[in-house]
Amino acid sequence: MTHLQVTNLTCEYRTNPLGIDLNQPRLSWRIESDRRGTLQRAYQVQVSLTETGFENLLWDTGVIESDQSLHIEYEGPSLVSRTRYYYHVKVWDNFGRESNWSDSAWWETALLDSSEWQASWITPNPEEIHPQAEPAFMLRKQFELKKQIESARIYATGVGLYELYLNGNKVGDELLAPGWTSYHKRIQYQTYDVTENLNIDNNVIGVMLADGWYKGNLAWESKRHIYGEQRAVMLQLQVRYDDGTEEVITSDPTWKASTGPILYSEFYHGETYDARHEQEGWDEENFDDTAWKGVVVCHPPVTSIVAQENNPVRVTETILPISSFVTPEGDTVIDFGQNMVGRIRLTLNAPADTEIVLKHAEVLDKDGNIYFGNLRTAKQTVKYIAKGTGTETYAPYFTFQGFRYVKIEGYPDQENGLPLENLVGEVIHSDMELTGEFETSNSMVNQLQQNIVWGQRGNFVDVPTDCPQRDERLGWTGDAQVFIRTALFNYHGGQFFTKWVRDLKADQLPDGGVPFVIPQVVDGASSAAWGDAAVICPWNVYLNYGDERLLAEQYDSMKAWVEYIRVQGENEYTWNTGFHFGDWLGLDGKEDSYYGATPNDLVATAFYAYSTRLLRDSATVLNKTEDVQIYGELLENIIEEFRNEFVTKNGRLAVSTQTAHVLALMFDLVEGKVRERIAHDLNELVLDHDFHLTTGFVGTPYLCFVLSNNGYHETAVKLLLQKNFPSWLYSVTKGATTIWEHWDGIKPDGSFWSDDMNSYNHYAYGAIGDWMYRVLAGLDMDEALPAYKRIRIQPKFGGKELTFVRASHNSMYGKITSSWNLTNEEVTAELEIPANTTAQILLPYAKLKDVKEGVKALVEVDGVIDVYQTEDGVAMEIGSGSYRFVYPNERGIGLVYTPDTKVIDILAYEKGAEVLGSYIPKIESNTSILASLKKLKISELVDQPLTNLSIEQMEEIIEKLNQVERETVAVEQ
Template structure:
């Protein structure tokens, strides 16, 4: 059978509340027959009634194999309307599928003029606008009988939650998320039909400081975007008779404060349950003693519908054990360095005050350690209401932690079994779909993969933060660009990075420079205060600013997203032109501040800056971004730019050779990173490339198979070793357990990736408190190599989106006896699974419908390869087979394949 398994609109099943006016549709096919691909498709779209008898758009049969990002080009969409769609396809075997299951997307406001609500905030005569307590804003309203449907559109200057008739609206946390608020401010759409009732209704909003006006960096200041919290809300109720009623925020709303006395990301949350206002969101609540609200002068034209996956609780974790430390503290050990919050469910007398303090690590004596948090307190205080069971978790704060210190709990209740039942960890992050899995024969490597996944979960909380625990939690651009390819294996990060890249573009300076962090609060702080922090007045650097090119290009490769590439193209171009304008030679970047190979181990004592010349790094990345821009121009049909940037790239490469290669074709700087970047970014070729790869290998071997690289060199180290014939060295690096290595932290009990290779030193002491995160994902970029080289799951980058797949496992002298990887690609699930027993090799592969795969079986001979236990033959999915220098190359269509053969290396 030919089936359509999954249909999506802009990456989502049933896209809700979008302002995209030309949405794109995609689908995944399934077939039991090998070698199946799509020959044609048909799409039908209809309106809210879901009746396809008279569709508003019918493509008819379209002869095409395209099944990703097909533009809707029917009649102009209307706001606040649900559109249903279905798809059928024809394949190369003459089969016609049935119609897919009906799916839908629903528009929100397609223009900002449809906002009739006003931003509101408590009137300052009643509530101090700068007060710490979370504001409560509410009103009652009356509805007629016959409610057909209701949609709530809401946002806040701050972070908010909405309640209707006593129940929370939606599952989102920390809405509206963090964007470059001065340019782009997200709003959310909720279906609240089931929460409304005939007659009296009540609506209430809680709003805290959040990213908008709270503490959001190590800079000791607040109010980066504004000094007043505010709420904007518009509720549309449709009746059965076709009429509509709208409830909006205006100055008739009432305001007060409640039980949340303080709620910050760094400080934590203080909650006094005795101050709860029971029933404050019900329709019969008496609010005559509440304070007035006032209109807040904030813009409407910056509003955009939700773009990213919302932040949610994605998993709950019970404490693994209760610890009594040598100093007498009682701790919860969650068993995992996590990001989120602790929920408590308890029954204690009124006035009991329980304090939770969060930390990542214990010191070498086993005591609670908070030194690396810097000024972040990560403290939650709860004062009980009493009189029965009560449950609480922080509303507008998240923490990074494994250990939780408990204080104030009634002594008679402190038995370990009870504490494990009272406290639960709730894991929070952007609710991305898991897409990738990796496993191999080495248990420590599998733990490393788990740590990489947890590091991504902890730091992909609406923006790609560097760390989730200390007083920072910023969207550092350098961290994001080195990790994005790994990120796209582990999770579906399309919407996540689409939203973040739009903020990058918004925060990019008029001269084309890209800030260190996005959203940009550091340069914003400098502009408003006149004070300096990292770097110079440009607040940009190579490898960090290059996120402008690397990230959209990577999303294009992984998801075939031409539209985002086109959308970001001018930003990419502006970044390259910014570099080009520096100094007096357009082919060289040798001016301004540079991070270089940040935190490399070859740095001088007490320095963060590695030994690799900073301008070598800058010019290597200059070449990379120019290459990406040139290739993007080709994809987008920008022929003039293609010529311009191809010429520019040649000049940059030539200048790189002149400045950083010796006369005998060697890299002038004797560091690992100085050799890695020219190899990774194709700045050397032929015999020079062989020499540089040889020299890199020697640097690693002479260092007893240990790395010395930092943020810039580490992500590519194993990749270039494997690419250039030194895969065995790469595997020895991977499996190294002594410091410095990836597995060193695993042997020290790490459950996430560390910021420093020696975050915990061999003697149990710590790296400097000044900058020592134990949940910092950048070094987790090794995951890209694990998927692509160890498991052998890769793509042909000439055909984006895994339309043409490359399967090429790499073996390594028996150190690993099996590896397997899987990826839910845009076309469906790809799997590769190899194992080695004595001289026999087994390679299992699954290729999705509507794709082709090139499979390279290393060290094989055509005559000794079996497929499915039989001699292979052309047909049944296998299109071609031939011997090549490295083994046997098969080209296959979709389906499952099982190859077995004897390794010629052993023979």
């Protein structure tokens, strides 16, 4: 019995989305098959108003001959608001098989037209409750329903943050609603299914309302009321009865308002909760609200209300502390063992008036005391005052903290030890699907990957922020664009970035400039590599998910950014004006400077070329023929001007920084012999710093890529595995569980970098993950067929410290796995390719006659479409399925490295040598790659395989090679 099944149906990236406002939503699915090489040949989609039997069909595509299974646009009759639509899918494959209909899925529309809002914005009467009062507002409405209910939905939003309650229970598990957008231009509303929460008699809706991003403290300048000065809520309950009639309950002047136990709540500073002020039953019937105040209709400065676009923020994990201790300064501190973002859920039994204070921090100082200096003005303090009526439980409502350590004051009997089970950490972030896995034989690299993931979780709280602890937490554009490819491997970011780039477009300046942060809450705009997020982020969403609609939607924004650059200064092909962050935090800058040594005009012009290239490529995808030509020519001119300005006549870069070389190579600004020379010089710059980097935010994400792609992969691996400052693993040696903002956030002596800018949870340098997944594990895509429709798996091995590397990614088509294990005897590759895709594979250093899949030779293997020998190994094209390839590793390929040496690095491998034991080394010299050294054979120096050599013997070989080099150099001179 064969198996062909359609699974994982999604609508606009979501499974059964409740409350979307698109008239033509897009549908996607995956295919499961028990046969290798399965491709979709045709599909059929049906949409119905009824789930059972699909009898009331609205739309039937019929059989469509196509391999497309992503983003199929609904083209049936116009959708109706507040309606659930069911759909199912069947497919036909290339083996002539027809699947059964999939299980049904659905989407439900919200309010498709703004005119359908009957609710009013309401706020407490300012004459009775001051609009600037610090306590959170509480609003309630009692109402009666008299018929049997078929369905009920609440559509709600707020300026400030709101939580919704109905008949004594919180509605939904979302936090920090309605999220952070460019509120003046667009604000999200949420849809809640409350059918099961309503009574056929008396009901009460309750809302708690706090400042949040709308009017709370944002940025380091103590700004408040950036968007408005008055909290408000707008809510609409739509009830449909069994008899077909409907009733609407809205926010209006009949509601009542009060304040309660949340006396203060701010993102940076924390929350104060006085349980003595709780009004028990405030969101239930029979509560006496005669002392409550009135509400009034208000008109916040909001122009557009849209249904929720991104993933809600939720509690995604709970963590118990691993220990408690008393510091040398006498503070009681608990350690959660992980730098996390979220809140503490506190449980206690204490006398009335007991005040517990929690102060959150990321690290301890060198003496073991809790360190708050890097928080700057942020207090990160939560206070709870007990009411004394038995067991009490509390977690903050409208704030979050970044922390590993918590200083506790006032917990009952804490001098005799804390009950750690009563102090639970709740991890909070945008609830994205985990899609990436990466592991190796090196435990420190595995910890680095965990640090990258935790950094992403902590900083993806509705927007991609730069740090989750200090008085900042802003959507820095530069950080987002350097990390996006890594981010989209680890988590499904389709919804997350769709919402954020729409905010970027909304906040883009009339001249095309892009603010430093999105949403815009600080002054300043249009730095190179920061504003380029307008182009880089939509393009990467397209690459990872095949989202042409978002690319088309953002195209004008992308184009406006490139055109903004074009009119800067006197030469339209360079960018040498304005303020730029440059290679931010580059280590080659002046002492105590945030700015790296790479000139701003080089960085700016390089990114100008990069964005222009991506804009041209986007125009190609969108069939904008005229723009393809315009921006193709512009790109050529920018590259020519870059070479005129920054490349000497002898083919060197005029700027001798690592970042300058990285950008010239990564963005294809040089070619041929000049490219070879610049790659060689970059390698020398790394060797000159004993295999350490000096790059900042701009150069670091690409450094290992350009080394690996230009013949210096061994150097890239050594950079990754370097353990002393500055390096990725240095922070791991210091116990880091997230990525640091500064390479030496904690110095070797235990002291700190400056308090001014020293986050221990800052994902930018985590962009190394992209290289780890795409180069070490080799899991990549052919960008001509995005979303991993055509997969590329071409690993580059990592030496004895990385003998095993495995990456997997849940793509839109399904799970992709690239797993490699090297021993002295053999290489094993375990690959998983999802249905409806193909993959181009390279088995490095393999010989066609030696490779087996199971017990079969490659020419006999089902699923192998094409296979051939290349200089670099065995290349093949394969179809979907799981494969296990094995081939001999007779010469320790990928395992043999010399001891660390600044002069020569040897990777032993056979390259056409016919005599066993004859090895032609690839030698990278400090001076030039000398012809005599290229011809040198290891067999002339030693007559046994390199894998058998001791460190001492390898050092002897190196010394002999060095002697040959010295003699050759002497002859040349």
